[in-house]
Amino acid sequence: MKIVQAVILTLLAGLPELSGFSIVSAHARGVDGPVKVDTAGAEQVIGKLSQDPRVRSAFRSIEVMDAYNVERLIALTEIPAPPFKEVARAKKLVEGLRAAGLENAQLDAVGNAVARRPGRSGDRTIAVVAHIDTVFPEETDVTVRREGNIYHAPGIGDNTRGLIVLLTLAEIMEKHALSTDADILFVGSVGEEGLGDLRGVRHLFRDGGPEIDSFIAVDGGSPDRLVTEAVGSNRYRVTFSGPGGHSYGAFGRAHPHQALGDAITRFTQAGREISAKGTKSTFSIGRIGGGTSINSIPFSSWMEVDMRSADVTKLEELDTAFHKAMNEALDSENRRRAGNAALNLDIRSVGKRPAGSSSEGSNLFHHASAAMRHLGVEPRVSASSTDANIPLSLDIPAVTMNRGGISRNAHAPNESWENRDAHVAIQILLLTLLAEAGR
């Protein structure tokens, strides 16, 4: 790895560097921020950027770095980053950002890796964010297995590759002295997945946190996907608890598992009707558990439930149906019990990701679309649940863009990442970032 790194640095150092003059910002600034661009305006900005000699050199460097990026993708994937335990990988990212030249890189209070690259005016800040965490528990084997151009390991695509992209962008901008008008905030975020509930990005947008004017999340494994809308989600941990007892001797007592089964059936029936029409709305019981032995009535039965929709109203409908189903199942089991002890029902919210307005029509959307088209990718606008949910819910322009290559089986143990034209996504992101930040 050391040798490859040295070779790359030598190659980068050999590329022409223009210096000493400041390039006029592509954005003429209005009083309230950058001038609004439309499709044609964005295409013009991107076209101009792509003629910039430094950008052209940067593009070549990104191609040259491909093999090195694969090598360090493997190394980073093999540093586990389970939910709430991202610190080892986060520290590695801070090291990388510092080595790139961003000496202020550090971990913030919740463990995000954050580095600011000052712009010429610094009047605005563009955040580019990739999440550090994976969905896989600590004991998961994260050894990378290679099969030609395909690399297999849990978390390799989602989102270790995103972190490599983040690092590459920082390195390339520094190496080629690509100055911008706005500040750029590079962030490796914690807690994007599952029960992390976007805690890293929530912290970023806390009261008194950094002002962020637009937000680019690097996540997702389809090259043409441009996420402009937030899929909201509500998540719960449900526990039915009761006295428990012997399966034969205490037969008839209120039964937590049977109540849970009934609750699932009721919720599934109602949920299917809601999901059958309108905006895509989903629900899933992700985990269930409880019980002590085959011949015991359990004293506790639990499940984790996830429901999602980009439509706030649909999500509320699902949420209402869910609560109704849980309470009906509780009542039904308690009514039919023999003996005094009733079941208790505990419903705990373990995640609420806001559905948000769309960023379609924003400058960021136009810049991203134009950058994609410029490199031959026709954007497919979609909704998803990513770090961008938080800024979208605050009406801050945000998109989620591809991390390069092809990701398959995200969140499954047989996850894989294919190195197919992976550099193109980094080039697209660089153009988008420069257009948005004002070159």
Ligand SMILES: [Zn+2]
């Ligand atoms: Zn992800």
